[in-house]
Amino acid sequence: MIRLVTTDLSEATEGREAGDALVTFVACAHAMLDPGTPEDRLRRLEPRLLAQLPTLRALGVFELFDIKDPALAAMLADENLNM
Known part of the structure; x- marks a missing residue:
């Protein structure tokens, strides 16, 4: 089972990739949706955000949550069409 949060420190590394993927995706998305983010930063963030998709799909994140921002x-x- 993949855990995003654990209280058992003996398993602190188990599921870490899942948590890292979610944190990276959310941080990149927030920055990309900020109108003050410079264009050159947006170009660097997009591939980082997209790289998280396989892990997030495997976790079923997009079956639980909808992306509200149209863009x-x-x-x-x-990206789903290009897989």
Whole structure:
């Protein structure tokens, strides 16, 4: 079982990739949705955000949560078509 949060420190590394993927995705998405984010930073963030998709899909994140921002949702839908 993959855990995003654990209280058992003996298993602190188990599921870490899942937690890291979720944190990275959310941080990149927030920055990409910020109108003040410079274009050059947006170009660096997009591949990092997209790289998290396989892990997040495997966790079923997108079966539980919807992306509300139309531009971000369209980018993810386009990425799904290109898989």
